[in-house]
Amino acid sequence: MAPPRRSTQHQEINVPDRNTVPAVLRDLRAVDGALYAAVAATPTPALDRALRLLSHAADHSKISFGVAAGLALLPGRRPRRAALAGVVSVGLASAAANLFGKRMVRRHRPDREDAQVAVARHVPMPESASFPSGHTASATAFATAVGVVLPPAAFPLGSLAVAVGYSRVHTGVHYPGDVAAGAVLGFAAAAVSLGVVRRLG
Numbered sequence: 001m002a003p004p005r006r007s008t009q010h011q012e013i014n015v016p017d018r019n020t021v022p023a024v025l026r027d028l029r030a031v032d033g034a035l036y037a038a039v040a041a042t043p044t045p046a047l048d049r050a051l052r053l054l055s056h057a058a059d060h061s062k063i064s065f066g067v068a069a070g071l072a073l074l075p076g077r078r079p080r081r082a083a084l085a086g087v088v089s090v091g092l093a094s095a096a097a098n099l100f101g102k103r104m105v106r107r108h109r110p111d112r113e114d115a116q117v118a119v120a121r122h123v124p125m126p127e128s129a130s131f132p133s134g135h136t137a138s139a140t141a142f143a144t145a146v147g148v149v150l151p152p153a154a155f156p157l158g159s160l161a162v163a164v165g166y167s168r169v170h171t172g173v174h175y176p177g178d179v180a181a182g183a184v185l186g187f188a189a190a191a192v193s194l195g196v197v198r199r200l201g
Contacts (some may be wrong), residue, residue, distance in 0.1 A: 032177040039169050039176075040115040047170070048120040055123050055167035058135045061090050063160070064142040071146070071153075081197060082150035086142040089193035093141035093186050097134040101185065107131035110175055117172035125173055133174045133182035136165040140186025145193045161186070 057063055064086060071083040107130040112122070128134075139161040147154025165183060168174040 028177065032175045035176045036110055036169060037115055040112075040117045040172060043118070044170075045120070048118060051163075051167040051170045052121055052123055054163060055135070055171045055173075058139060058164045058167070061094070061138045061142070063164075064090050064138060067142070067146070067157070071150070078150055082146045082153065084200075085145040085149050085190075085193050085197045088196055089141035089145035089186075089190045090138045092192055093137040093189035094134060096185055096189060097132050097137040097182060098128065101132045101181070102129035102134070105129060105131040107175075107178070110172060112172035115172065121171045123171045123173060130174055131178045131181060132185055133165065133168050133178040135168055136161070136174075136179045136182030137185040137189065139164040140183045141189040141193065142186075144187055144190035145197075148190070148194055149197070 068083040068086050071079040071086075074080075109125060109130045112125065143154070143157035143161040146157055161183075165179040168179055169176050
């Protein structure tokens with residue numbers, strides 16, 4: 001029996017257009033900007049003061065360090081390990097966001113005045129680059145690391161990290177995409193921190 005004849009026609013291979021990636025990034029930036037504008041345009045007078053205070057309280061990871069100090073005072077070895085994992089994760093996340101992420105991407109901060117963000121929401125506009133959100137990275141890293149070592153703390157600290165991330169958009173100093181990237185960075189920092197703490201025993 002004769003072997004089947006091979007087609008002499010070349011199969012068409014779909015090669016991504018070199019303009020596809022820039023187009024996707026452009027569309028993502030457009031969505032990011034639209035979400036930022038939607039948050040800015042939504043009146044929330046009952047939330048503005050609380051979220052402004054939360055955003056300010058999260059400066060320099062003051063909330064996380066305060067929680068870590070409280071955990072370290074609790075009896076038992078697990079709370080102290082949780083505090084150590086949380087503090088290490090904050091250090092890693094902060095360094096990754098501020099020393100690498102912001103310097104590599106150099107995204108400009110949102111134009112809060114152009115978006116007409118309510119003055120009642122305002123916190124000082126940082127001079128550093130916008131991407132990623134360092135506040136979110138640190139809060140997420142702390143919540144994740146502590147939550148793994150001390151599961152009862154996972155939900156309250158995770159909820160707090162989400163609130164901190166949203167507060168950075170609500171106050172007009174970050175785009176939602178900055179916050180999402182900060183959260184991913186925080187998860188990664190927590191994973192590294194947990195590995196370090198396990199090795200320390």
